[in-house]
Structures are given as C-alpha cells and as structure tokens.
Amino acid sequence: MNRRPQLAVLGWIVVAGLTTVISTWAISLLGQGLSERVVSPxxxxxVARALATATAAPRPAATPGGTPAARGRAFTADGGSIVAACDGGRAVLLSWSPAQGYAVDDVNAGPAAAASLEFESDTRTVKVSVACQGDVPKTTVSQEREHD
Known part of the structure; x- marks a missing residue:
C-alpha cells in the first residue's frame, strides 16, 4: 500500500493549521494597536470650560513701545471663540475660531480702541467687540437674525 497520498494530505493539514494559527496571532497583534485608544466626543x-481657563502664549505684537502683547484671555460666544489681550490699553485679537456652521467676517484684529469680528451662519450674525478696561479685555456680544 502506498502511503504517499496519506502523508501529502496530513502534511497539507499541518501546514494549513499552522498558517491559521500564525495568521490569527498576527491579526490579533495588529488589532491591539488599532483599537487600544477610544476617542470620545x-x-x-x-469646550467652553477649557476655553474659559485657556490662555494664549505671549507673542510679540506691533506696539508703539515695542513691548510684547500681554497674555491672552479666551472668550466664547454662540458663533465661536476668541483670544484677546490688551496692549497699552488697546485691544488685540490674538486668535479666533468659528463654531461649526459659522464663518468669520469683518475682522479688525487691532490694536485698536475696540477690536472686533463677526461670526456668521446662514441664519444669524454674532458680532463680538473687545475693549480694554485697564489691561483687562472685556467683550460685548450682539446677535442679529438673518431675514429671507
């Protein structure tokens, strides 16, 4: 009796089994790296709490005395957020970011007596103005609904 076909089948089964075990092990290693960290919204x-406590790093600003701008202070409005500072009693917008669904328009970044910008959506405009009380930036926010 010829045992060659039986050995061939047995060899095929062993190789297929080892391939399955090694492949499963390799996929499990890849899966750990891909799914370890869960990101939640x-x-x-x-976001409002984080922005309220955030400060921008000081950066040089074009000022008459050549001194760097003061530390920024974060503010939020319905249309987005801004970081503003006072530099020699004049307001400066250091950065701004519109909320989802809004765009930024009419930016007057200062330094000025009142720096301002508008956050605009399809249905409303949120105007944010920053003025300084001493060296502390204060905001004024107004909103307008768009009429069709």
Missing part, C-alpha cells in the same frame, strides 16, 4: 460645555 467632547461636549460643548467641556
């Missing part, structure tokens, strides 16, 4: 309240 951040709520609007969490």
């Amino acid at each position: 951040v709520s609007r309240a969490d």
Whole structure:
C-alpha cells in the first residue's frame, strides 16, 4: 500500500493549521494597536470650560513701545471663540475660531480702541467687540437674525 497520498494530505493539514494559527496571532497583534485608544466626543460645555481657563502664549505684537502683547484671555460666544489681550490699553485679537456652521467676517484684529469680528451662519450674525478696561479685555456680544 502506498502511503504517499496519506502523508501529502496530513502534511497539507499541518501546514494549513499552522498558517491559521500564525495568521490569527498576527491579526490579533495588529488589532491591539488599532483599537487600544477610544476617542470620545467632547461636549460643548467641556469646550467652553477649557476655553474659559485657556490662555494664549505671549507673542510679540506691533506696539508703539515695542513691548510684547500681554497674555491672552479666551472668550466664547454662540458663533465661536476668541483670544484677546490688551496692549497699552488697546485691544488685540490674538486668535479666533468659528463654531461649526459659522464663518468669520469683518475682522479688525487691532490694536485698536475696540477690536472686533463677526461670526456668521446662514441664519444669524454674532458680532463680538473687545475693549480694554485697564489691561483687562472685556467683550460685548450682539446677535442679529438673518431675514429671507
């Protein structure tokens, strides 16, 4: 009796089994790296809290005395967020970011007595103005609904 076909089948089964085990092990290693960290969305309240406590790093600004701009202070409005500072009693917008669904328009970044910008959506415009009380930036926010 010829055992060659039986050995061939047995060899094929062993190789197929080893291939399956090694492939499963390799895929499990890849899966750990791809799925270890779970990213969850951040709520609007969490973003507002983080922006309220955030400060921008000081950066040089074009000022008459040549001194760097003061540390920024973060503000939020319905249309987005801004970081503003006072430099020699004049307001400066250091950065701004519109909320989802809004765009930025009419930016007067200062330094000026009142720096300002508008966050615009399809349905409303949120105007944010920053003025300084001493060396502390204060905002004024107004909103307009768009009429069709």
